[in-house]
Amino acid sequence: MSHPSHAQPPSVLSVFIALVRRDIALAWGQGGASLLALGFFLIAVSLFPFGVGPEPQVLARIAPGVIWVVALMASVVSLDRLYQADYEDGSLDDLVLSPMGLVGIAGAKVLAHWLSTTLPLAVAAPALAVLLSLPDAGYPVLVISLLIGTPALSLIGSIGASLTVAVRRGGVLMFLLILPLYVPTLIFGVGAVDAAVTLGDPLPHLALLGATTLIALVVGLAASAAALKLALE
Amino acid sequence: MTDVNPIFDSGTRLSGSALVCHRGGRRVFEGLNFEAQAGDFLSLTGRNGSGKSTFLRLITGFLPKSSGAISYCRRGEATDFLVSDDFTLVGHQNGLKPSFTLRENANFYYRLMTGSAPAAERLKIAADIFALGPLLDEPVQYFSSGQRHRSALMRLPLVARQTWLMDEPTVGLDADNRAALAALIQHHMACGGIVIAATHDPMGVAGRVLDMDQFQPNIEVGDDLDEGWL
Numbered sequence: 069m070s071h072p073s074h075a076q077p078p079s080v081l082s083v084f085i086a087l088v089r090r091d092i093a094l095a096w097g098q099g100g101a102s103l104l105a106l107g108f109f110l111i112a113v114s115l116f117p118f119g120v121g122p123e124p125q126v127l128a129r130i131a132p133g134v135i136w137v138v139a140l141m142a143s144v145v146s147l148d149r150l151y152q153a154d155y156e157d158g159s160l161d162d163l164v165l166s167p168m169g170l171v172g173i174a175g176a177k178v179l180a181h182w183l184s185t186t187l188p189l190a191v192a193a194p195a196l197a198v199l200l201s202l203p204d205a206g207y208p209v210l211v212i213s214l215l216i217g218t219p220a221l222s223l224i225g226s227i228g229a230s231l232t233v234a235v236r237r238g239g240v241l242m243f244l245l246i247l248p249l250y251v252p253t254l255i256f257g258v259g260a261v262d263a264a265v266t267l268g269d270p271l272p273h274l275a276l277l278g279a280t281t282l283i284a285l286v287v288g289l290a291a292s293a294a295a296l297k298l299a300l301e
Numbered sequence: 302m303t304d305v306n307p308i309f310d311s312g313t314r315l316s317g318s319a320l321v322c323h324r325g326g327r328r329v330f331e332g333l334n335f336e337a338q339a340g341d342f343l344s345l346t347g348r349n350g351s352g353k354s355t356f357l358r359l360i361t362g363f364l365p366k367s368s369g370a371i372s373y374c375r376r377g378e379a380t381d382f383l384v385s386d387d388f389t390l391v392g393h394q395n396g397l398k399p400s401f402t403l404r405e406n407a408n409f410y411y412r413l414m415t416g417s418a419p420a421a422e423r424l425k426i427a428a429d430i431f432a433l434g435p436l437l438d439e440p441v442q443y444f445s446s447g448q449r450h451r452s453a454l455m456r457l458p459l460v461a462r463q464t465w466l467m468d469e470p471t472v473g474l475d476a477d478n479r480a481a482l483a484a485l486i487q488h489h490m491a492c493g494g495i496v497i498a499a500t501h502d503p504m505g506v507a508g509r510v511l512d513m514d515q516f517q518p519n520i521e522v523g524d525d526l527d528e529g530w531l
Contacts, residue, residue, distance in 0.1 A: 078386070078416030086412040090398075098400045158394025161363070165385045166413040300363045301324075 078167050084176050087163065091180030094153075101146035102185045109142040109189050113196045124201040131200035132210065132261035139189045139214065140221060140250050146185045147225035147246075148232070148239040150177060155233045155299060164300060170293035174226055178288070182222040190214035202265070209264035213277060217257040220281040223288030224249045230295035252280045309463040309493035313339045313375040315360070315383060320369035322352065322359050329355045330516040333369070337495050339463070342486060342508025345499040351513035353499035354393070357466050360497075361390060375463070386414075388464035395453035399442035403433060403452055406441060407459060414460045427459040430485055431478055447473040458485060465489060467498040479505065 095102040116134050120126055154160040163173045193214055194207055202210065228246035232238030260273035320333040329352040337343045345353045358364045360371060362382045373380050375387060397406050404424065411419040428434045431451040441449060450473045457465055465486075471479055483505035486496050490506075498504060 078414070080416075082416040083413055086409060086416075090409050094398060094400065156394070157396060157398070158392050159396040159398070161390060161392060161394075162396050162410060162413060164363070165361070165388075165390065167386060167416070301365070 080167055080172065083166050083168050084172055087166075087168070087173070087176040088180045088183070091177055092184045095146075095180065095184035100184075101149060102188065105142040105146035105185050106188050106192060108145055109138055109192060110196065112138045112141065114199055117199065127200045128203055128265070131197055131202040132206065132258045132265070134200060135193055135196055135210065136214075136217075136254055136257045136261075139186075139193070139218070140247070140254060142189055143186050143218070143221040143225055144228075144243055144246065147181065147222075147229050148242050150181060150226060150229035151233040151296065151299075152229070152238070160233075160296070160300070164296075170296050171289050174230065174289045174292035174296065178219075178222045178226045178292075181226075182219050186218040186222050187215075190218055202261075205267060206261050206265040209270045209274075210261050213257045213260040213270075213274060216274060216277050216281060217253045220253045220277075220284040220288075221250065223281070223284040224253075226288050226292045227295065230292040230299065233296065233299045253277065253284075256280060309339060310376050311339045311493050312377070313373075313463055313493075313495065315371075315373050315464065315495060317360070317371045318369060320359065320371070321367040322355055322364065323367045324355060324364070328367075328518040330513060331518045333513075333516045335511050337497060339493040339495060340490050341495050342490055342504075342506050343495075343497045343511055344504060344506075344508055345497065345511050345513055346501070347513030351517065353513055354468050356513065357390070357392075357468055357497070357499060361385075361388070361466065383464065387462060388466055389414075389457055389460055389462040390466045391453050391457065391470060392468045395449045397441045397449060397452055400440060402438050402440050403428070403444075403455075404437045406452065407437075407455060410456055411459055419459065424459065427455050430458055430481055431455055432481075447475065447478075450474065451478060454482065457489075463493070464495040464497070467496070467500075469500060470498055471500060471502045471504060 094100055113134060116130070117127060120130065151160065154163060164170065168176065190211060193210055197207060197210055224246055227249075228242040231245065232242045235241060256273050256277035260270040260277060263270040263273055314336070316336040318334050321331045322329045333356070335343065345356060347353055355364065359366055360383050362385070371381055371383075373383050375384065396410070401409070407424055407427070408418060411417075411424075424437070425434060428437055431454055433448070433451055433455060436444065436448065441452065444452065454470060470482060474482065486504070486506050489496060496506075496508070
């Protein structure tokens with residue numbers, strides 16, 4: 069007799085894509101984190117002109133740092149439920165029993181988080197840069213640095229989210245765990261934009277930013293998988 | 302319904318011997334022996350905290366065993382764990398996303414397990430077993446707890462797997478749906494499936510009983526306390 073479930077082994081790629089699509093749908097659906105993160109980003113950045121005053125020189129000086137710091141915060145705000153929602157409703161068990169493996173699960177969820185939540189921040193950033201009167205030379209590098217750097221935010225955040233998955237009210241703990249790890253990304257990201265604004269060469273900063281993201285890719289997925297394995301016990 | 306389930310390999314056998322499991326420094330059970338073959342129904346009984354759920358998580362490989370051996374043979378190959386593409390688990394939690402409809406939840410589950418989308422017909426047949434057909438396109442957040450639980454049970458007929466593991470499958474089910482579940486289990490056993498269910502209620506299915514109370518560790522010996530840190 070034939071055995072349909074074993075007739076052909078399930079394609080890991082199609083399972084991976086299914087999870088990415090589900091997570092993006094959840095993130096933009098009802099009660100999803102993406103709109104919240106984007107709203108937080110827009111409102112928090114637009115508070116700065118009220119706080120430090122409307123002088124264009126001052127705002128232009130702090131613009132790269134403000135945008136990058138608030139982008140970090142917005143990404144953390146959206147990350148604390150990355151694995152917790154699946155852990156609480158039991159679907160994390162189902163994910164683990166799928167043919168993907170733990171690294172595949174972490175990879176799919178991080179990719180979905182980046183596409184649904186941190187990528188829109190990079191897209192919205194130029195509009196906020198106008199608000200902070202960033203000099204024209206800074207815009208392309210601001211967007212490029214965010215595109216290169218934001219995957220690291222999702223990847224490093226995934227470590228914190230997977231470590232605190234079984235902790236009730238783990239959001240603040242996660243903040244403390246991962247914000248220090250965001251420092252290299254912040255330094256090189258802001259450095260690149262500052263260099264472009266002062267007509268320097270942003271390329272070394274962008275290269276280091278890319279290196280940070282690659283390290284986060286290797287360490288982040290492996291660490292998340294190990295932390296998830298512990299959470300399942 | 303016969304076209305939903307394939308006939309499974311009759312040589313499949315799952316067994317364990319002298320299993321011991323610790324959780325949080327406490328010995329949950331010890332000296333546990335069990336065996337289940339194709340066509341078997343094994344019901345786990347015992348007090349609260351006697352390790353029924355722990356046992357299910359142990360044989361799925363979620364929890365490490367402290368000592369003992371598990372052996373799983375299928376299609377002539379032997380492994381020391383239950384292979385994940387060979388069983389379906391229905392746990393305490395339902396694994397449903399409230400903002401998705403039942404159809405979206407079921408489609409995703411099927412994709413997750415097989416990599417492809419289920420035929421609409423197959424989905425309908427699985428849903429109708431627990432009278433969920435009319436609810437397929439409703440968001441799960443409007444379901445009652447019994448409806449959610451039936452939605453979780455729906456994955457059993459949806460994905461063809463030889464071994465079914467269930468944790469308290471009858472909780473919150475009315476008489477009609479208990480009968481439907483019993484009929485489903487009997488059909489699965491007739492196809493050569495293995496069903497292991499942790500339950501406090503009689504399931505209405507003839508099978509062997511594994512009483513977890515008999516594997517309780519002897520607390521008076523005091524060996525469940527890890528004295529290393531003292």
